[in-house]
Amino acid sequence: MDKLAAKIPQGPLDLKWTNYKAHQNLVNPSNKRKLDIIVVGTGLAGASAAASFGELGFNVKVFGIHDSPRRAHSIAAQGGINAAKNYTNDGDSIYRLFYDTIKGGDYRAREANVYRLAEVSNNIIDQCVAQGVPFAREYGGLLDNRSFGGAQVSRTFYARGQTGQQLLLGAYSALSKEIAKGSVKMFTRREMLELVIVDGRARGIIVRDLISGKIERHSAHAVVLATGGYGNVFFLSTNAMASNGSAAWKVYKKGAFFGNPSFTQIHPTCIPVHGDYQSKLTLMSESLRNDGRIWVPKFKEDAEKIQKGTIKPTAIAEDRRDYYLERRYPAFGNLVPRDVASRAAKERCDAGFGVGSTGLAVYLDFKDAINRLGKHVIEARYGNLFQMYEKIVDENPYETPMMIYPAVHYTMGGIWVDYELQTTIPGLFAAGEANFSDHGANRLGASALMQGLSDGYFVLPYTVQNYLADQIGVSRIDTDLPEFEKAEKEARATIDKLFSVKGTETVDSFHRRLGLIMWDFVGMARNGENLTKAIEQIQELRVEFWKNVKVPGNNEMVNPELEKAIRVADYMELGELMARDALIREESCGGHFREEYQTEEGEALRDDKKFNFVAAWEYTGENKEPKLNKEPLEFEFIEVKQRNYK
Amino acid sequence: MDLTLKIWRQPDASQKGRFVDYQVQNISADASFLEMLDILNERLVIEGEDPVAFDHDCREGICGACSLYINGRPHGPDKGITTCQMHMRRFKDGETIVIEPWRARPFPVIKDLMVDRTAFDEIIRAGGYVSINTGGVPDANAIPIPKRDADTAMDAASCIGCGACVAACKNASAMLFVSAKVSQFAVLPQGKVEARERVQNMVAKMDELGFGNCTNTYACEAECPKEISVSHIARMNREFLSSKVVSEKTK
Missing domain, CATH: 1.10.1060.10 (Alpha-helical ferredoxin)
Structure with missing residues (x-):
């Protein structure tokens, strides 16, 4: 149990982080120069952490899989970033942001972590403005806010529909400044293959140069993983093509526990699937739910006509439409949290009221907002999103309602970390989407950007320093150590094994098949029988993969097929762990919906007596059942209730 | 739709490149341009040929990774979008499409359509x-x-x-x-x-x-x-x- 100590500081909730900072250990400037930190990933968490470490005077090495840090997938976040500024005078506070986030996560996150997140949220906005991030402003010159799901206040700061881009470019500019100064060294087009542990501490990584294929060793006194989520295990998701879970999976197999792997966010507003050649799904920002109203036909005969294409949605009269979110959740309406909105869409479509040729879509309609505000206002707010939609679907959303359907978007689960964001491997930290920490069983909109930057700018610079304070006597780690030799051998063995299969089926084909199992059985609605089936089918598919996968070319070249094969090999194992985690959690909470556990009205039914814990999975060896460890969640400051958005 | 693709192939920066012709069949008008290249690549892998290397990632027009001249135009014939946002409905059945990497001295070719x-x-x-x-x-x-x-x-x-x-x-x-x-x-x-x-x-x-x-x-x-x-x-x-x-x- 000792390994799972969350290390939450003493004192009242609002003083915990202050107390931590007051008593943490520091490293003096001359010693900082002698200490190396590796950061893997250049998204919001990685870039902001690396830049901040560099500013403090540490010697930093950053690794990214792209040609430039600016390409990390944080760039694609659209809607905004939450902060408890209360600039709008609508009753917001740090406590309320904390409360909404804990409640939104269906009471499956740690109080102290989430409170800290809410606390530093305001610093993030200040920091980004000072960097020159062009947030949207009012005519008076002050910052503008909008509303997101799961909140009754307007606390979301935004930069048109490109907030992630602007925040990432802010962090990228800070990182560029440090690279220019020489405190940070950037390694582009490198993919992490293994973690190196020396005497029980994380001391380095093995990477592959994606251009030359060269396998390299890099050492440091501490390693930070900011490698994002693993939503691509589903094949189709809103994640970028190269986003992957391999770094997280590799450290899990080296002893880091994996927290709540089954907690996946299915985002309600994505463009529906259109064909079996499809490579990825596109999100339509949650901010659209500020002005768009979601509906399906009230009568099945209308839905059937729409599916056949014999009538258009605009032909359906107002009293023949079912605005089901407004009907079911009058208090929050179209702005219920993502998990609730997604399930409600699935419920209507499964009942036969879905639209589009597949019947797997619902309408997001801007007609009322356009009538109320004028087309120019809607265009100013969402113009780029409407254009993106029209390019993909070939329909004009100003005239005909958008069609949307839920899609995999984010993973709340991830590497288990304590309050300091340290994993169960000393010296290994995890930040941003890669860790499991702050969103519980469901993440609220505009909270991912907040968490990534909170971890990178305002948490890790303190906690990593606290760790390094007793490492000042440790000289630079030699990459000729036998531990590096061994880790490199393991990495090479995986690559050689993939080439040696010489099968007939492509990596993408296996990935697609895995994705279907995951979507059908470990997706929006799960049950015991299907999860057991999923575990069996994934195991069978994994055996087939290693017998019949075809990886062309060799290691010493640009080889995207090899890159994908390494990632998919890991998904074949990670997918199974997700199913196992979903199977043991015999309750419904947030994005994890077990059909056996629901209220009479079809809402998620938690079991706080039995499942008020974080599932922290421990690797026990190749093809052995992983061990489940439980970190109990204690709620000292808030009352745990059934979520109610009615 | 059926198309002829003239694609620039170049093993690496030190070797000379050339155009190679490929035929693709039954491409859906709703597929994206890069999905069309995925379909070609999956076939090349099965046939034991080297797939075409190209940069891409978010596939929603924001990461800036994708590039390509399509029929001589950066990011293809449409205004205001990236290559990954281009859809095949923009092309006609039977058309020949010329696909090249960025050509500029400060952006050397890494492989095929990838540049630095x-x-x-x-x-x-x-x-x-x-x-x-x-x-x-x-x-x-x-x-x-x-x-x-x-x-x-x-x-x-x-x-x-x-x-x-x-x-x-x-x-x-x-x-x-x-x-x-x-x-x-x-x-x-x-x-x-x-x-x-x-x-x-x-x-x-x-x-x-x-x-x-x-x-x-x-x-x-x-x-x-x-x-x-x-x-x-x-x-x-x-x-x-x-x-x-x-x-x-x-x-």
Whole structure:
């Protein structure tokens, strides 16, 4: 149990982080120069952490899989970033942001972590403005806010529909400044293959140069993983093509526990699937739910006509439409949290009221907002999103309602970390989407950007320093150590094994098949029988993969097929762990919906007596059942209730 | 639809490249351009041939990784989108499509359709930031910024760093890319403090890396997937000249 100590500081909730900072250990400037930190990933968490470490005077090495840090997938976040500024005078506070986030996560996150997140949220906005991030402003010159799901206040700061881009470019500019100064060294087009542990501490990584294929060793006194989520295990998701879970999976197999792997966010507003050649799904920002109203036909005969294409949605009269979110959740309406909105869409479509040729879509309609505000206002707010939609679907959303359907978007689960964001491997930290920490069983909109930057700018610079304070006597780690030799051998063995299969089926084909199992059985609605089936089918598919996968070319070249094969090999194992985690959690909470556990009205039914814990999975060896460890969640400051958005 | 693809194949920077013809069949009009290349690549893998290497990632027009000249146009024939946002309904059954990598000296070919654009990162490192550290900054609303200025900054900041401006320019000039960053900071109070040094350092770095001069053809603006205006180049020229005048005076 000792390994799972969350290390939450003493004192009242609002003083915990202050107390931590007051008593943490520091490293003096001359010693900082002698200490190396590796950061893997250049998204919001990685870039902001690396830049901040560099500013403090540490010697930093950053690794990214792209040609430039600016390409990390944080760039694609659209809607905004939450902060408890209360600039709008609508009753917001740090406590309320904390409360909404804990409640939104269906009471499956740690109080102290989430409170800290809410606390530093305001610093993030200040920091980004000072960097020159062009947030949207009012005519008076002050910052503008909008509303997101799961909140009754307007606390979301935004930069048109490109907030992630602007925040990432802010962090990228800070990182560029440090690279220019020489405190940070950037390694582009490198993919992490293994973690190196020396005497029980994380001391380095093995990477592959994606251009030359060269396998390299890099050492440091501490390693930070900011490698994002693993939503691509589903094949189709809103994640970028190269986003992957391999770094997280590799450290899990080296002893880091994996927290709540089954907690996946299915985002309600994505463009529906259109064909079996499809490579990825596109999100339509949650901010659209500020002005768009979601509906399906009230009568099945209308839905059937729409599916056949014999009538258009605009032909359906107002009293023949079912605005089901407004009907079911009058208090929050179209702005219920993502998990609730997604399930409600699935419920209507499964009942036969879905639209589009597949019947797997619902309408997001801007007609009322356009009538109320004028087309120019809607265009100013969402113009780029409407254009993106029209390019993909070939329909004009100003005239005909958008069609949307839920899609995999984010993973709340991830590497288990304590309050300091340290994993169960000393010296290994995890930040941003890669860790499991702050969103519980469901993440609220505009909270991912907040968490990534909170971890990178305002948490890790303190906690990593606290760790390094007793490492000042440790000289630079030699990459000729036998531990590096061994880790490199393991990495090479995986690559050689993939080439040696010489099968007939492509990596993408296996990935697609895995994705279907995951979507059908470990997706929006799960049950015991299907999860057991999923575990069996994934195991069978994994055996087939290693017998019949075809990886062309060799290691010493640009080889995207090899890159994908390494990632998919890991998904074949990670997918199974997700199913196992979903199977043991015999309750419904947030994005994890077990059909056996629901209220009479079809809402998620938690079991706080039995499942008020974080599932922290421990690797026990190749093809052995992983061990489940439980970190109990204690709620000292808030009352745990059934979520109610009615 | 059935198509003929003429694709540039080049094993690496040290070897010569050439066009190779490929046929693809039964492509759905709803498929994206890159999905069409995925279909080709999956077939090439099965046939034991080397798949075509190309850069791509987010596939929603924001990461800036995808590139390609499609029939001679950066990011293809449509305005205001990237290659990954291009859909096959834009093409006709039986058509021949020519696909090439960016061609500009500062962007050497890595393999096939992949090029090295790290020169852009080097330009940003020369001054594309505000020199502040984490923490100790004023409240976000301490300095009001006119909405018009914030909007201008956002227009400039929407650059995705794809390199289409350079690829479109007969001189391989990076003026639109550099000016977008200079302009973003020039209109914001936070950026003004270092405006003079920034524009000089970034322009010097751009020249050093071998990007060409601007001769006002506006091809960059026409091909920019984010439709960034050449008015930012005008602003950068003003900033550059006035910074020169001031630095001459203070000598």
